[in-house]
Amino acid sequence: MSDNGSNPFLDVANLVAGYGKKQVIDGVSLSVGAGEIVALIGHNGAGKSTLLKAVFGLIPIWSGEVHFNGSLWSTPAPRALLRAGVAYVPQGNRVFTDLTVRENLEIGGVTLPNKQAMKDGIERVFTLFPMLKNRLKQRAGTLSGGEKQMLSLANALVLSPKMLLLDEPSLGLAPTLVSEALKRIKQINQDSGVTVLIVEQKVREVLKIADRIVLLRTGRVSFDGPAGDLSDDRKLKAVFL
Ligand SMILES: Nc1ncnc2c1ncn2[C@@H]1O[C@H](COP(=O)(O)OP(=O)(O)O)[C@@H](O)[C@H]1O
Numbered sequence: 175m176s177d178n179g180s181n182p183f184l185d186v187a188n189l190v191a192g193y194g195k196k197q198v199i200d201g202v203s204l205s206v207g208a209g210e211i212v213a214l215i216g217h218n219g220a221g222k223s224t225l226l227k228a229v230f231g232l233i234p235i236w237s238g239e240v241h242f243n244g245s246l247w248s249t250p251a252p253r254a255l256l257r258a259g260v261a262y263v264p265q266g267n268r269v270f271t272d273l274t275v276r277e278n279l280e281i282g283g284v285t286l287p288n289k290q291a292m293k294d295g296i297e298r299v300f301t302l303f304p305m306l307k308n309r310l311k312q313r314a315g316t317l318s319g320g321e322k323q324m325l326s327l328a329n330a331l332v333l334s335p336k337m338l339l340l341d342e343p344s345l346g347l348a349p350t351l352v353s354e355a356l357k358r359i360k361q362i363n364q365d366s367g368v369t370v371l372i373v374e375q376k377v378r379e380v381l382k383i384a385d386r387i388v389l390l391r392t393g394r395v396s397f398d399g400p401a402g403d404l405s406d407d408r409k410l411k412a413v414f415l
């Protein structure tokens with residue numbers, strides 16, 4: 175196990191993964207401590223989305239190890255991970271545009287054991303996203319970009335996960351909404367203690383909410399350290415260049 179955090183919720187060691195014969199992730203090790211927000215940053219094509227997909231079991235792991243909450247997942251699988259309290263929000267704010275907000279939330283809670291648990295789960299996300307309450311019958315496709323982003327996050331939160339894997343939640347948002355969206359993620363982290371691994375291109379914005387930063391460069395970790403270490407622009411540039 176890597177040595178970041180005394181009690182990692184997610185621990186990835188020497189992970190190698192890719193598509194077909196094309197290797198993208200080239201031996202990545204990182205860990206996310208329980209309750210921590212770790213930001214995974216890096217240029218376009220660095221492999222950030224691929225890493226998240228491998229960890230959540232959407233593409234196979236070629237070699238290496240993934241531990242969640244101390245347990246080894248030799249072949250991570252999305253549904254089993256959801257049951258274990260790990261939720262994944264893909265890049266691009268995917269919601270079912272033809273379905274209503276309520277139907278989207280019900281799909282988010284599909285692994286819940288019964289109607290009461292579903293009702294409680296949906297009720298709980300209303301406290302975080304009150305605007306959704308008035309939109310339950312509205313088709314998700316008619317929401318604004320920012321609202322779709324909230325709905326995709328809300329979908330993941332219906333299950334009250336222990337960990338969120340977020341792939342560029344700010345993508346496509348107007349600049350004024352980016353910091354608001356990230357602040358909301360920080361608030362959810364503080365209120366519920368949820369552990370967060372967030373992929374983000376808006377580096378300066380995500381530095382404001384992250385505890386630690388991991389920089390990925392062509393499938394390898396080239397920096398891993400406290401967000402505070404990159405707080406001034408000179409240090410940030412030194413790491414990126
Ligand atoms: N489905 C796919 N099939 C083949 N190659 C892919 C696929 N998705 C991404 N890639 C390639 O993997 C590399 C990393 O992509 P990605 O993980 O999406 O980067 P990032 O999220 O950091 O921008 C890129 O070279 C990209 O072209």
Ligand SMILES: [Mg+2]
Nearest residue numbers: 222223224265
């Ligand atoms: Mg990506």
